[in-house]
Amino acid sequence: MKNLLSELEIKDFQQDLIGWFQKEQRILPWRENSDPYRVWVSEVMLQQTRVDTVIPYFLNFMEKFPDPAALANADEEQVMKAWEGLGYYSRVRNLQAAVREVHESYDGIVPADPDKFGELKGVGPYTKGAVMSIAYNIPEPAVDGNVMRVMSRILLIEEDIAKPKTRKLFDTAIREVIAKDNPSDFNQALMELGALICTPSSPSCLLCPVRDHCQAFEEGRQKDLPIKSKKKKQKSLLLAAAVLTDSEGNFWIHKRPSEGLLANLWEFPNCETVSETMTQKAELELFLHKEYGALMELETIEGIIQHVFSHLIWNITLFAGKVERIENGAGLVKVTEEEMKAYAFPVSHQKIYQLYLDGQKK
DNA sequence: AACACGGGGCA
DNA sequence: TGCCCAGTGTT
Numbered sequence: 001m002k003n004l005l006s007e008l009e010i011k012d013f014q015q016d017l018i019g020w021f022q023k024e025q026r027i028l029p030w031r032e033n034s035d036p037y038r039v040w041v042s043e044v045m046l047q048q049t050r051v052d053t054v055i056p057y058f059l060n061f062m063e064k065f066p067d068p069a070a071l072a073n074a075d076e077e078q079v080m081k082a083w084e085g086l087g088y089y090s091r092v093r094n095l096q097a098a099v100r101e102v103h104e105s106y107d108g109i110v111p112a113d114p115d116k117f118g119e120l121k122g123v124g125p126y127t128k129g130a131v132m133s134i135a136y137n138i139p140e141p142a143v144d145g146n147v148m149r150v151m152s153r154i155l156l157i158e159e160d161i162a163k164p165k166t167r168k169l170f171d172t173a174i175r176e177v178i179a180k181d182n183p184s185d186f187n188q189a190l191m192e193l194g195a196l197i198c199t200p201s202s203p204s205c206l207l208c209p210v211r212d213h214c215q216a217f218e219e220g221r222q223k224d225l226p227i228k229s230k231k232k233k234q235k236s237l238l239l240a241a242a243v244l245t246d247s248e249g250n251f252w253i254h255k256r257p258s259e260g261l262l263a264n265l266w267e268f269p270n271c272e273t274v275s276e277t278m279t280q281k282a283e284l285e286l287f288l289h290k291e292y293g294a295l296m297e298l299e300t301i302e303g304i305i306q307h308v309f310s311h312l313i314w315n316i317t318l319f320a321g322k323v324e325r326i327e328n329g330a331g332l333v334k335v336t337e338e339e340m341k342a343y344a345f346p347v348s349h350q351k352i353y354q355l356y357l358d359g360q361k362k
Numbered sequence: 363a364a365c366a367c368g369g370g371g372c373a
Numbered sequence: 374t375g376c377c378c379a380g381t382g383t384t
Contacts, residue, residue: 046379053370054379087368090382124381144379164363167380191379200377201373232365233375261367309368347369 013154013213014179014186020209021189024196026051029058034184036110036135037068037099043130044095044122048088051195057086068110071096072103080264080344087347089263094122112136125171130187139183141174143167146194147187152226153198153216162229236313240284241270241349242298243356244332246323251340252294252332261309266343268352269294269332270316280317293327302359307348318352320359 025031028051030042041061045054061082065071071079076096083092098120102110110131111117118128129142141147148161148170155173159166179186197204205217216222244252254269256262271287273280281298288294302318326332335343345353 043379048368048378048380050370050378085369087370088380090367091380094381122381126380130379142379145377146379188379195379228376230375263367307369309366311366311368 009213010177013177013210014182016209016213017189017193018179018182018185021185021192025188025192026196029055029062034135036112036131038062039135040110040127040131041065041095043127043134044091045086047091047127049086053086057083068099068103068108072100072108076264077342077344081342084265084344085347085350089265091122093264097121098123110135112138114138114140125167133183133187135184137182137184139178139180141171141178142187142191143170143174144191146191146198147174149200149226150190150194150198153203153222154210154214156215156219156221156225158225158227160229161226162231234309234312236315238273238280239270239314239316240273240280240319241268241316241352242284242288242319242321243268243302243352244288244294244296244321244323244326246334250334250336252292252323252326252334253340253343254332262346264344265346265349267345267349273317281319284319288321292330292332293325294332295324295326296321303355305348305351305355307351314348316348316352318355320356 030038032038042054042058045058045061064078064082065074074096076093079092079096080089083089086092101120102108112132114128114132117123117132118125123131126142126144129140130144132138132140133142145161148167151157151170151173152161157169157173159169161167193208193210197208203222205211205214205222208214208217211217214222216225246252252269253266256265256267258264269288269292271284271291273283275283278286281301285296285298288296298319298321300319302320305314305316305318307314307316340353
């Protein structure tokens with residue numbers, strides 16, 4: 001790593017950065033106060049997720065679960081429903097588990113100790129630093145993608161930010177420049193700068209409050225940074241799914257396992273289709289019979305849905321079917337159209353449901 | 363260290 | 374299309 005700034009420069013940098021933040025920061029729901037629980041919830045939601053996406057979820061979540069006790073005592077299905085569509089669902093399961101721990105072991109008070117807080121489920125180095133600094137003004141680094149981008153430019157750091165080791169490098173660098181008298185504003189300012197000015201593709205250096213401290217700008221290399229190696233692309237899978245209904249208009253849905261992809265969410269029964277000789281329809285019928293003892297005749301294809309994850313792609317062929325009989329307790333649950341609203345579905349299966357409803361209209 | 367884990371927005 | 378986003382847990 002290149003030479004760090006002098007002590008005088010550090011003070012100057014802190015003042016320019018914090019001064020800018022105090023003047024230009026966005027008004028956001030989680031900035032209304034510094035309630036540690038609110039800060040915590042917002043930070044978990046913001047992991048790998050944009051501010052604009054998070055806002056409505058945050059407002060709804062805080063209305064339903066306003067404090068640690070409310071979330072600790074809440075029904076898990078209701079909590080999942082409040083997270084429906086946000087993605088990375090293990091975040092909310094871990095959050096509820098951690099809040100239950102706070103509720104029971106810390107009398108409902110989020111511990112103001114980085115070591116204790118950092119041991120909680122779903123709290124990694126970033127979330128630990130963010131919550132400790134923003135809520136309790138404890139000078140801990142909070143190194144996220146923004147901070148690595150901003151600091152890689154400021155300090156002209158050319159290490160690959162995709163490598164786990166590099167995050168530690170930035171952690172060390174931040175410890176040397178963090179404003180110990182106002183770590184809350186300092187950390188938030190760095191992230192705000194990354195979001196508003198020091199953006200990935202075309203940073204607005206002419207508007208940047210810390211341009212004079214930026215080594216990359218000095219050398220005209222801001223667009224070369226940060227260095228990040230490419231990630232490999234997704235694998236493509238072929239699936240077949242069935243919207244199963246009975247003569248009374250009920251739906252049969254399935255709860256996904258408690259681990260792995262989309263854990264604990266609800267879905268329409270489906271399977272991966274791998275056969276080269278059988279049709280998808282036949283393969284799905286066989287699966288439904290063997291897995292759920294379902295007796296039915298699938299109708300024609302309702303349509304095809306593509307859904308892209310960060311690591312894979314689902315190509316889902318959708319069928320509709322009228323059920324004659326289904327074995328009891330075999331994994332499928334019968335729900336009315338009205339009850340469907342209470343279950344949390346991943347977006348891929350919301351698309352399936354929508355496609356089915358569109359097909360019924362015609 | 364590498365990979366699993368969602369979903370959406372933007373050039 | 375590919376990249377990026379206020380990352381964490383598992384192997």
